[in-house]
Amino acid sequence: MRRTLLAFTLASLFTLPTLADEARPTPTAKELLAQSRPQEWRTPDPKNLLDMKLPGGHVLIELAPDFTPLHAANIRTLVHEHYFDGLAVVRVQDNFVTQWDDPAADDEDKAHTRPLGSAKPTLPPEFTRAIDPKLEWTPLPDGDVYAPAVGFSEGFPVARDPATGREWIAHCYGTVGVARDVGPETGNGSALYAIIGQAPRALDRNLAVAGRVLDGMELLSALPRGPAPMGFYEDKSRRVTIESVRLAADMPKAERPRIEVLRTDSPTFGKLVEARRNRRDAFYAVPAGKVDLCSIAVPSRKAK
Amino acid sequence: MRRTLLAFTLASLFTLPTLADEARPTPTAKELLAQSRPQEWRTPDPKNLLDMKLPGGHVLIELAPDFTPLHAANIRTLVHEHYFDGLAVVRVQDNFVTQWDDPAADDEDKAHTRPLGSAKPTLPPEFTRAIDPKLEWTPLPDGDVYAPAVGFSEGFPVARDPATGREWIAHCYGTVGVARDVGPETGNGSALYAIIGQAPRALDRNLAVAGRVLDGMELLSALPRGPAPMGFYEDKSRRVTIESVRLAADMPKAERPRIEVLRTDSPTFGKLVEARRNRRDAFYAVPAGKVDLCSIAVPSRKAK
Numbered sequence: 001m002r003r004t005l006l007a008f009t010l011a012s013l014f015t016l017p018t019l020a021d022e023a024r025p026t027p028t029a030k031e032l033l034a035q036s037r038p039q040e041w042r043t044p045d046p047k048n049l050l051d052m053k054l055p056g057g058h059v060l061i062e063l064a065p066d067f068t069p070l071h072a073a074n075i076r077t078l079v080h081e082h083y084f085d086g087l088a089v090v091r092v093q094d095n096f097v098t099q100w101d102d103p104a105a106d107d108e109d110k111a112h113t114r115p116l117g118s119a120k121p122t123l124p125p126e127f128t129r130a131i132d133p134k135l136e137w138t139p140l141p142d143g144d145v146y147a148p149a150v151g152f153s154e155g156f157p158v159a160r161d162p163a164t165g166r167e168w169i170a171h172c173y174g175t176v177g178v179a180r181d182v183g184p185e186t187g188n189g190s191a192l193y194a195i196i197g198q199a200p201r202a203l204d205r206n207l208a209v210a211g212r213v214l215d216g217m218e219l220l221s222a223l224p225r226g227p228a229p230m231g232f233y234e235d236k237s238r239r240v241t242i243e244s245v246r247l248a249a250d251m252p253k254a255e256r257p258r259i260e261v262l263r264t265d266s267p268t269f270g271k272l273v274e275a276r277r278n279r280r281d282a283f284y285a286v287p288a289g290k291v292d293l294c295s296i297a298v299p300s301r302k303a304k
Numbered sequence: 305m306r307r308t309l310l311a312f313t314l315a316s317l318f319t320l321p322t323l324a325d326e327a328r329p330t331p332t333a334k335e336l337l338a339q340s341r342p343q344e345w346r347t348p349d350p351k352n353l354l355d356m357k358l359p360g361g362h363v364l365i366e367l368a369p370d371f372t373p374l375h376a377a378n379i380r381t382l383v384h385e386h387y388f389d390g391l392a393v394v395r396v397q398d399n400f401v402t403q404w405d406d407p408a409a410d411d412e413d414k415a416h417t418r419p420l421g422s423a424k425p426t427l428p429p430e431f432t433r434a435i436d437p438k439l440e441w442t443p444l445p446d447g448d449v450y451a452p453a454v455g456f457s458e459g460f461p462v463a464r465d466p467a468t469g470r471e472w473i474a475h476c477y478g479t480v481g482v483a484r485d486v487g488p489e490t491g492n493g494s495a496l497y498a499i500i501g502q503a504p505r506a507l508d509r510n511l512a513v514a515g516r517v518l519d520g521m522e523l524l525s526a527l528p529r530g531p532a533p534m535g536f537y538e539d540k541s542r543r544v545t546i547e548s549v550r551l552a553a554d555m556p557k558a559e560r561p562r563i564e565v566l567r568t569d570s571p572t573f574g575k576l577v578e579a580r581r582n583r584r585d586a587f588y589a590v591p592a593g594k595v596d597l598c599s600i601a602v603p604s605r606k607a608k
Contacts (some may be wrong), residue, residue, distance in 0.1 A: 030533070061443045076314040094522045095477050095601075141337075142449050145596040173399050173502045196597055197500055197525075198477045200585065202592040219399045221501075225522040229334070278504065282486045285431075288506040292449040295502055297399075 005298035025281035033262070033299060043303060044156075044214070044259065046248035048072065050079060050281065051257050052216075053243040059160050059216035060151055060257050061176050066135065067169050068126040068208045071178055074119045075189040075210060075248055081117040084245035093231030095197030098220040099179060101190060103239055106232065116190060125184040126208045128166040136265045140273065142290040146201045147171075152264035154244040156212060157293050159204060169209035172199045173292035174217050178208040188243060196221040199294035202219075214259055214300045258303040272299070322605035329585035336575050336607035337566070337603060346459075347519070347607060348563065350552035352376065354383060357547040358393075358521075363520035364561050368460055370439065371473050372430040372512045375482055378423045379493040379514060380551055383424050385421040387494065388549035390492045393527060397535030399501030402524040404492060410536065417515060420494060429488040432470040440569045443530055444577065446594040450474075450505045454597040456568035460516060461509060461597050473513035476503045476598035478521055482512040500525040509564055518563055518604045562607040576603070 011173065048063040050253065065072035090106060091099040104112045106186045126245065137158075139151035153296040157175075159189035160167035169175060175195045180187030187208055194213055223240060233239050262269050273296060278287040313565035316318050352367040381389065394410060395403040408416045441462075443455035451463035454474065460481075464471035473479060479499045484491030491512055498517055519522065527544060530537045537543050552560040577600060582591040 057523055092526075094525055107345070143447075144446065145446050146592055146594050184589060201596070201598065202580070202588075202599075203595075204592070205590040206588050221398055222396075222528050224526050238525065276506070284506075284510050285488060286509040288450055290450050290505075292505070295506075 011261040014302070026225040026275060026279050026284075028111070029272060029275070029299070030274065031266055032187070033111060033301075036114040036262065036268040038279055040263050040268050041260040041301070042186065044248075044261060046164050046251075046292070047076065048211070049180075049190050049209075049214075049248035049250060049259075050075075051251070052084070052245045052247055053204075054219050054240055055243065056219045056237045058257065060214045060259055061211050061215050062156075062261070064082050064169060064209060066154060067129050067206075068122045068178075068210060068258045070191050071126055071187070073210050074123060075192075077119040077248045078116065078189055079245050082244070083117060083119065084192075084242050085245065087114070087242050089220070089242070091193075091195070091230065091232045092223045093229075094225045095136055096200060096231070097177075097193040098196050098223060099191065100242060101179065101192070103236070105191075116188065116268060119188060120192070121186045121188055123182075123188055123208075126170040127189075127205050131160055131162070131165050138269070140291065140293060140296075143279070144291065144293055145168055146204065152269070152296075152298070155298055156209075157296070157298075159201075159293070160233070166205075167240050169212075170199065170293055171195050171201055171203045171207075171209070173197070173298075174213040175199075175202065176240050178210050180207065181249055190291060194220045196247050201294075211300075241266065260301055260303045262297055262299040262301075269298070272296070305392065307383050311511045328581060330583045330588075333576060333579070333603070336579065337605075340566065340570070340572040345605070346566050346567050348552075348565060349382065350404045350560060351553035352515070353378070353518075353561065353563075354515075354548045354549055355555070356388070356521075357554060357591075358544055358556065359547065360523045360570055362561065363523050363561055364518045365515050366459065366565070367515040368458075368473060368513060370458060371433050371460070371571060372482075372556050373494050373512060374424075374427045375430055375491070375493050375512050376513055377466055378427060379496075380424040382420065382493055383551045384554055386548070387418065387421060387422070387423065388546050391418070391546050393524070393544040393546070395497075396500070396527045397533075398529045400499070400504060400535070401481075401497040402500050403495065403497040403535075403544060405496065407540070409495075409509055420492065423492060423494070425492055426487075427490045427492055429491070429513075431488070431509050433471040435464055435466070435469050435471045442573070442577075443571040444595065444597060444600075446581070446596065448597055450508065451485050454504065456465050456573070456602070457602075459565050459568050459602055460513075461558050461600070461602075463505075463597065470509075472509055472515075474597055475499050475505055475507040475513070476516040477501070478601075479503075480516060481507065482514050484511065498524045507597075516602075517560075518565060563587075564607045566603040568602055573602070576600070 050061040052059040063072040089100045146148040157170045157172045159170045178187040179191035277291045349564040356363040367376040393404045450452040461476045482491040483495035581595045
């Protein structure tokens with residue numbers, strides 16, 4: 001029982017306090033999601049949905065073209081031309097990132113680096129974008145150590161600075177970013193990383209964010225770590241080969257991954273956030289009363 | 305190169321701005337640590353150092369008796385009587401916790417649950433402690449979403465509330481906590497968990513923190529995840545057997561783990577924090593200007 005109960009902390013770390021029933025225990029996330037309406041869920045645009053097949057299963061990634069349009073377009077081109085097929089996860093740094101790209105770029109035989117095909121070798125940075133009042137914005141009420149304002153926009157955790165009029169996707173757990181060289185324009189989407197630990201928010205505004213892992217995160221987070229300090233596998237046999245990466249739009253309809261994401265401007269998402277801020281039940285004596293941006297996971301589920 | 309450069313983000317996410325050389329690139333953590341003086345490092349008290357042997361290697365954990373003295377004493381008793389030897393990691397929930405305890409407590413054969421020996425079955429909660437002005441306090445300057453003040457004390461990441469006069473170790477990556485049943489007094493240290501993802505700060509003040517992983521974290525963080533939502537291995541063969549847990553004080557001196565921890569009240573630690581707040585170099589166009597409590601790892605190293 002004692003284990004079940006710590007377990008239960010995340011499963012039901014959601015509460016929905018009302019004046020009427022303060023004493024009633026918190027509904028769980030599962031309960032809140034069960035009460036959601038179909039129109040609160042969206043199906044990611046197939047042009048923005050990547051299906052990366054690893055030996056252990058599929059990682060689904062949603063691109064963020066409203067934040068990083070040129071990077072999304074370049075990644076679509078790379079994927080469409082099967083650039084990633086046969087490349088590998090080359091680096092896993094504990095509490096930081098899992099990175100995948102062309103292992104030949106690291107090896108002595110740089111001559112065998114895979115060509116980028118029709119994709120562009122460099123891109124404008126797209127590290128931030130102008131705040132667009134027409135786009136969805138679901139603010140969080142508890143502040144942030146790094147940015148003047150945080151919230152969700154189109155399913156992504158976002159930080160913004162009203163003083164500069166800029167916003168950007170935050171480097172939370174599961175965020176997928178574009179690795180680059182020293183020059184800010186040197187990223188092109190052929191080398192990507194996913195955050196697998198405490199949100200390294202110092203990366204914000206210094207790298208382009210490609211999107212977010214929707215499903216299969218454990219295939220990236222539970223890999224053996226490479227040696228410190230940077231986690232590159234010295235033993236090349238530990239690299240995990242990428243069997244394929246496909247864009248859902250390039251796949252026959254019947255074969256596309258079937259996944260839905262809870263809309264971050266939906267009432268149910270608001271209830272989940274509020275519940276996560278204040279959980280009250282027999283286990284929790286002291287509700288946090290606060291929640292930080294990267295502690296909120298946007299729910300997704302298999303579509304019927 | 306592009307990979308090396310993202311890699312380089314953590315390795316040298318440290319800068320030390322001075323008026324004299326704003327333009328000079330940030331010294332790396334490695335460089336700052338190389339300049340540290342021997343007296344800035346401490347050897348953990350052998351009474352507070354646990355050596356947990358898993359099939360893949362050793363996990364070293366420092367207990368926090370100044371925060372949770374009764375729990376530290378009970379864990380020492382359990383370890384001294386070899387309670388954990390042959391028990392197992394039973395649960396790995398992605399982006400949350402890895403938990404180890406007596407697998408029989410989960411199984412049908414609860415009759416075979418291991419007895420606690422001389423250890424107490426219940427303990428006073430110790431979820432927070434009174435702020436003691438005599439103890440070390442190294443505050444952080446950038447605030448916190450969850451608590452009025454945060455900083456480091458005796459090597460641990462700590463949150464405090466001056467209004468209540470209480471403080472507690474925060475649930476950051478690598479924090480080791482005491483799992484419990486519903487009643488706040490039901491934790492006894494026989495079931496422990498380590499945080500392996502984004503800091504679940506809502507656990508703060510609701511669970512007793514036993515200590516922190518000093519070394520071998522990847523042996524807990526890179527394990528296969530159990531099935532959602534709670535990560536308990538349904539397939540019992542996936543459980544990772546604990547070969548032994550020993551207290552350094554119970555081991556012959558020559559066999560004790562040799563590890564040193566940077567003092568969190570040392571000048572070098574202060575430089576690391578300041579560097580982490582503001583990194584300036586060719587790669588980083590925009591220094592964060594801030595750092596949150598759980599993004600600062602307290603360095604440790606093999607003692608000579």
